[in-house]
Amino acid sequence: MDEHKKFVIVFGAAFIFMLLPLLMNFIFISRAYENEPFEEIAKEQVRTDSIYGTVLNQNSFAYKIELLKRVKPAVIALGSSRVMQFREKSFTAAFVNCGGGMNHLNEGKIFIREMLKYHTPELIILGLDFWWFNDNFPQPSSYEHHDNNGAVLTYEKVKAPFKMLNTSKITLEEYFRIIVQGGKINAITTFGAMGLDGLKYSTGFRKDGSYFYAKILFGIEKEFHDPEFKDTLGRIRGGHSRFEYGERISRSRVEEFLDLIRTIERNNIQVVLFVPPVSNTVFKEMRVFAEKYAYVDQFQEYLKKLPYEVYDFHNIERVQSNDCECVDGFHGGDVTYKKILLTILEQNPGSILGKYVDFTMLKKEALENRGKALTIFPGERDKFAYAEVDFLKIGCDKASRLALKNMHSGPDHASYESGVK
Amino acid sequence: MITFLLCGIWHGAGLTFIVWGILHGFAMIMHRAWKKFSLSMPRALAWFITFNFVNFAWVFFRADSFHDAWKVLKGMAGINGFSLPVAMVRKFGPLSDYGINFAPWQTTFLNWKTALVFILILLVTFLFRNSNEFCLHFKPNTAYAVMFAAASFYLVLAVLKLQKASTFIYFQF
Numbered sequence: 001m002d003e004h005k006k007f008v009i010v011f012g013a014a015f016i017f018m019l020l021p022l023l024m025n026f027i028f029i030s031r032a033y034e035n036e037p038f039e040e041i042a043k044e045q046v047r048t049d050s051i052y053g054t055v056l057n058q059n060s061f062a063y064k065i066e067l068l069k070r071v072k073p074a075v076i077a078l079g080s081s082r083v084m085q086f087r088e089k090s091f092t093a094a095f096v097n098c099g100g101g102m103n104h105l106n107e108g109k110i111f112i113r114e115m116l117k118y119h120t121p122e123l124i125i126l127g128l129d130f131w132w133f134n135d136n137f138p139q140p141s142s143y144e145h146h147d148n149n150g151a152v153l154t155y156e157k158v159k160a161p162f163k164m165l166n167t168s169k170i171t172l173e174e175y176f177r178i179i180v181q182g183g184k185i186n187a188i189t190t191f192g193a194m195g196l197d198g199l200k201y202s203t204g205f206r207k208d209g210s211y212f213y214a215k216i217l218f219g220i221e222k223e224f225h226d227p228e229f230k231d232t233l234g235r236i237r238g239g240h241s242r243f244e245y246g247e248r249i250s251r252s253r254v255e256e257f258l259d260l261i262r263t264i265e266r267n268n269i270q271v272v273l274f275v276p277p278v279s280n281t282v283f284k285e286m287r288v289f290a291e292k293y294a295y296v297d298q299f300q301e302y303l304k305k306l307p308y309e310v311y312d313f314h315n316i317e318r319v320q321s322n323d324c325e326c327v328d329g330f331h332g333g334d335v336t337y338k339k340i341l342l343t344i345l346e347q348n349p350g351s352i353l354g355k356y357v358d359f360t361m362l363k364k365e366a367l368e369n370r371g372k373a374l375t376i377f378p379g380e381r382d383k384f385a386y387a388e389v390d391f392l393k394i395g396c397d398k399a400s401r402l403a404l405k406n407m408h409s410g411p412d413h414a415s416y417e418s419g420v421k
Numbered sequence: 422m423i424t425f426l427l428c429g430i431w432h433g434a435g436l437t438f439i440v441w442g443i444l445h446g447f448a449m450i451m452h453r454a455w456k457k458f459s460l461s462m463p464r465a466l467a468w469f470i471t472f473n474f475v476n477f478a479w480v481f482f483r484a485d486s487f488h489d490a491w492k493v494l495k496g497m498a499g500i501n502g503f504s505l506p507v508a509m510v511r512k513f514g515p516l517s518d519y520g521i522n523f524a525p526w527q528t529t530f531l532n533w534k535t536a537l538v539f540i541l542i543l544l545v546t547f548l549f550r551n552s553n554e555f556c557l558h559f560k561p562n563t564a565y566a567v568m569f570a571a572a573s574f575y576l577v578l579a580v581l582k583l584q585k586a587s588t589f590i591y592f593q594f
Contacts, residue, residue: 003561003562004561006561006563006566007561007562007563007565007566008566010563010566010567010570011566011567011569011570011573012570014566014567014570014571015570015573015574017570018570018571018574019574019577022577152584153581153584154581154582154584155578155581155582155584158581
């Protein structure tokens, strides 16, 4: 009997000893909200006005559906990460940014179908990426990651903290602090935080679904991915990573697009279509390669013939924005997206959007934040300990016109006070 | 046969699962008959037949329909042509004139890590006791306790591995 008792004890002790590092990692990811269902994330985020920056649960589709279910907005922005800069404060009605829920045309249809099970908004602002209409940009036939509800515990997830420690993404002190205390490990903003990017960099989705690029804008990220738009320009010169060349607009993708629009119409949802801008530098480079991007011209011509409210802002100058207001080569900042709304209303005062947007307030905010990628709204000013810097390294004057005080500039950049270059 | 038929039904409602169960039931009957009539064959041939039969049956277990199963079986039998890893195209490119294709996905399976794992698995299979043999020799001592703990730990890892990995699509930490 003693023999068996000893066996059980040794077995239990050895098993727990082997499992201990993984158990600690499990506690770490759980306390960092990296193993939490999106349903709970959305609930908590809306309640506490938190930033949700996950690094282990990249499933914008399911997360945005949960936000929709919770907020039940009148207006949504739908598209890829290139619509993520529309913010609820720009609208007079309830708004959710569903950017990232539709990275391909066929994914858009799945999103709409899923959304309609729970909610029907009055208006969809649909951002159309030009590469969706290029056959050389592959489109997946299925999206298995949509099934991840945020609480799927995988081997990759459990071992991720080791990898982060090994690559100095987190320090040992931060690792234990999250295990013991939970909560934020940054003093970048006073927003609540969930997910490791949120906890460490205050970077991630806001409660309206828009994306806050704090670590980029404030110069906290050690290696910014697109200084001087070099990465995007490289994509154009090499014809890859969404910037694949194409001679002709894809007929099958056009059909998919029309099918999507018909689905929206059938459900009595109004739609405003627009082409999100690329930075001015990127736009000019694409013109150099105009022959190779012949499909883009065809796409733009095609849009003109559509019997819908449609706006082509591929050229950022059409919204009077510029490189300094961009996040990278093909993502405008939220000032650019305010200007998009303003331009729509200026070009077309009878736009459906007029009912949902306060033109005067938008104009004031766009003016006050001009030259920057981030809009700081009047009620938010004391939430930020850092100020935007010239993260693109193209000589942008990011000095505030709001006389913000006591802010730090990013560690690798000129000080905020002397931000004029 | 009844046991394996029930086993098939237990795994899922589809007909493909039932076929998988029937196939295994049929194999068990063959095995019993083989023993009863004291027939013999070389061990290597027996392994070869068993291994390939089980793989053949797995196709029905995994396929969504008989149509899909048929497509996979045709591919396994080489009816859709033969493919080599695309990395070999330089050396063996001329073989494409003889119906040999070069497929990029196969490169995934051809690296030293995978090869090492295969060798280790083969060594464990041939040189170590299997679970039935372990049960026969079991003694409640420290060595067995640690071994069982290690096996349980790897079982936990294996279960975690079964979960689909989340993709890092948009932003890198």
